Amino acid sequence: MTTAVEAPPRLAARGVTVRFGGLVALSEVDVEVPAQSIVGLVGPNGAGKSTLFGVLSGLLKPTAGTVLMDDEDVTAATPQARARRGLARTFQHPELFSTLTVREHIVLGYRMRHSKSRLWTDLLTGGGFRRPPAAETERVDALVDALHLGSVQHAPAAGLPLGTSRLVEVARALAVDPRVLLLDEPSSGLDVRETEELATTLRELVADHGVSLLLVEHDVPLVLGMCDRVHVLDFGVLIAAGTPAEIRDDPAVRAAYLGTALDDEQEQA
Template sequence: MATRSAAPALDLDSVVVRFGGVTALDGVDLTVEASELCGLIGPNGAGKTTLFDVVSGITGPDAGRVHLSGRDVTGWSPTRRARAGLRRTFQRVQTYGWLSVEDNVVAALDWRGGGSGLLGDLVGAPGRRRRESERRTRAREVLEQCGLSALRDAPAGSLPIGVSRLVELARAIADPPRVLMLDEPTSGLDEAEADRLGELIDTVRRAEGCAVLLVEHDVGFVLGRCDRVVVLDLGSVLTSGSPAEVRDDPSVRTAYLGSTA
């Protein structure tokens, strides 16, 4: 059992990202502790998805560092970060549409090693078949947890958006995360689906003790569920605090909540 380090699960230190003349992140500091549910909100173009891309290693920062549990991962590949327990979902759902729901989750476990797909299962050694069967068992557990068991044979591409987002979440939590980043998980969901997803996120972070960073346009969802909220505006942290502090902050109202508060 690994010792829990005192360092935050996720720590961004003065991160800068520029795209040509646009400064998408302008010296962002942000930490998320283990078991914490941290909301990240801000207007369109504030830099939320760019921040996810920097943390997951898709985009390299022009300056600043990213740490996972105290380790500087700034130069690490996305795969190496995934091995360290980083998981994310995407603003535009990314599932394998031609694979079944269950195979989507199995595929999410394949990178762990030994994964060789159906062909490997047919011609592979017994050890490999055992690992494939373990992955399938784990996939079914997660599908059950996400309320997706009845859809496990459906092609992922045939599903409505609300269900697709659950499949993406199932993929992200199949191998327990240490840091889970969700980019607009309730987008396209009705209220009941969003509630279910919120409960699921809460269950996962309590069960796994993982840090969750949640980007959302549904401000009510964020203020109602998160321990702490960070507000990003034009690439900078405008403010952060408890949901009540953020809700009552006049600068947030002006920059972001103005029309909805």
């Protein structure tokens, strides 16, 4: 009888430690993002969440430990090399081009993956965005609809509300068709309705397109409501990892800092 071989995680950190002088920002942290899953990373300010994101995306080299993509060591790989392997990310503070419209940002993401030559001919030479191929239009339209950006798709990014800017950044990241997407505080600045719509959209993307998500969030109810697994950091140490139900009932997690948030989440359930 043959035994099915479990697929390796799309992205993993093994024993990652980061020191800044005498400060230990991360201590032997293990995190896995399986294929077609949503994984949450929570913790208070200073817990090491942003540091771990920097290590996973290649912006920061760990003092010790390994980063793997599909079981291949990418610890020394540049952010660009990891992007070519299918890693994309958003940032805590949206990084948009003020003169480009919402739709042009999504087109930019699409062409970074599918038509890099047109980035030069259409943008850098001042020619603007020429008539796009049908596949590009279909993909961009789908993302505009999914993120509810239709009413602002032709508006410049300058002056957009923070919540809308975050949705634009998420749409641009998704336009490169990543295998793994790192989302840094995706719900920050969104109202309750926008947060619910974003959660629904992300679940659909995982189910329909097979992308894997790792999100850092302060919205604990959102994380516990949409994630398959949750990792909890405190002062650079991974104090818990498990299903939302396991995290919700973990005494160490409640004692550390999540008791009130967990009680709020249970009341909303």
